Amino acid sequence: MSDRIEDDGELFGDSASRDLWQQLQTAQKAEPSAQLRQRVLHDLNRHGERSGSWWTRLLPATSPQWVGLAAACCASLGLGLLMFPPDTQIDQRMARLEMQLDSVNQQLLISRLTATSPSARLAAVLQASTLDQRDATVASALLQRAATDDVPSVRSAAIGALGNEINRPETSGQIFELLAANDSPIVQIAIIDLILRHGELSLLQSLKQRASDGEVHPSLVGYVEETMGALEI
Amino acid sequence: MRVSHLLSPVLLMMANGASGAPVVETNEWTESYEVVAQAELFIDNIWGNVEVIRGSSDQIELSLRSIRRADDEENFEYSLEQIPLRIGKFGNTVAVKVGRDQDDWWNGRRCEGCALRLDVVVSVPVDATINVSTVNDGDVTVRGIRGDVTATNVNGSIFTSGLTSCQTIETVNGDIEADFQTSPANDCRLETLNGDIALKLSDGADADVEVDLVYGKIRSTVELTPQSVPARVEHTSENGKRRYTIEQSAGFRIGSGGKTLILKSLNGDVLVERS
Secondary structure, three states: OOOOOOOOOOOOOOHHHHHHHHHHHHOOOOOOOHHHHHHHHHHHHHHHHHHOOHHHHHOOOOOHHHHHHHHHHHHHHHHHHHHOOOOHHHHHHHHHHHHHHHHHHHHHHHHHHOOOOHHHHHHHHHHHHOOOOOOHHHHHHHHHHHHHOOOHHHHHHHHHHHHHHHHOHHHHHHHHHHHHHOOOHHHHHHHHHHHHHHOOHHHHHHHHHHHHOOOOOHHHHHHHHHHHHHOOO | OEEEEEEEEEEEEOOOOOOOOOEEEEEEEEEEEEOOOOOEEEEEOOEOOEEEEEOOOOEEEEEEEEEEEEOOHHHHHHHHHHOOEEEEEEOOEEEEEEOOOHHHOOOOOOOOOOEEEEEEEEEEOOOOEEEEEOOEOOOEEEEOOOOEEEEEOOOOOEEEEEEOEEEEEEOOOOOEEEEEOOOOOOOEEEEEOOOOEEEEEOOOOOEEEEEEEOOOOEEEOOOEEEOOOOOEEEEEEEOOEEEEEEEOOEEEEEOOOOOEEEEEEOOOOEEEEEO
16 A cells, blocks of 8 residues: 555645655655664574574484484374374264254354344344355345344344345345335335445446336435446446 | 251351341251152252252251351341241152242341351252252252252252253353253253353263254254254233244254253353263
């Protein structure tokens, strides 16, 4: 990133200030003196002599017993690995267990998304929004919340939590169905913001078309057109 | 019934015996009751630990330690009436109850600064039915009992081991550890509001598990088979309006499945492992 400051005529009012800033931009940075360089090199050398590398500290070069012991350890380790190779079954079992836990925890998340308590549903939506990897089931459950939840805050949060999911072909169709089905401007604006923030070009174009076809709330048409104009779509 | 005092009652008058000084009385004693098959233990405690362990087949033995305190001598006398300690055998049930019945709890004036802490260790026949609870400053522990166990707490944890059957294990601010020696013999609910639930099953023990966590997650060192749990439909009626709610919990099977354990926590995790 450039650290150059653009003068728009307001930041630096007079020409004297502008000249000063330009001089500062082009001024050479002060070089360290030869004395300072010498002192730093000297300190570095002294520190290196005192500490040495980790293995020279661990195994003194003058002691051949240490070298022999290390060789014996390496040989034992190698022999051990040959006799008892790493158990691939354990690795497979761990991978299977991890998959099962992911699946159960995902099921748990989906069950929370349908909980009776609105606060539990809202907490689940927020949790879903922080997941690194989401599959189609979670996206579908979020869409379901976005479309049908009784509580507007849960609906809005679910729409926001969808994020990049809206670019999936199966989701993008549903998000426009949702837009058409929701009369509430609050929910519609959440959907529009989601598309404007995360939607790919095709989605943005589709939104523009729907706005001009009157499929969005009249009070939001202007907002969509203005944003599309700013995005040059 | 046999009663023996290990320590004679100690009455301590604090601050030079002035009438406004706190009064504390400590007692330690044991009691034992002969029982026949299918004995039952009932403990309703307020302050202190409750521990139940496996004992001889024909006796319920209690080892008790009580500390009664009040702000002054007058309140101390009043506390005997307001927070009585009752122990007795009714049929084949041995019962320990601290405090009055809930129905008459608010009768009379408030006993300021009064408390009766009771720590109790009970040995019971291995097949006894257990129904124990405490509220504050204590944990509930049940070890090596094959009978049906119900254990509740409010501000403390519940530890169980060697379980074969339970009805409810429930606390509010505490952890739950449920260690099953065999596959659970019946459905059981394990619930805490602010705490973790550790479910341990011995090798070869199987169960179906239904989980309802709001902020926690499931961890396991045991292979689980995710499975769908039937949705639960609840019908409530309020102000003439009917309301139906449908909830579906997450579920999984351990081994080949069996009775259902329902695990619920608001702010805690669930850990599943083999004991």
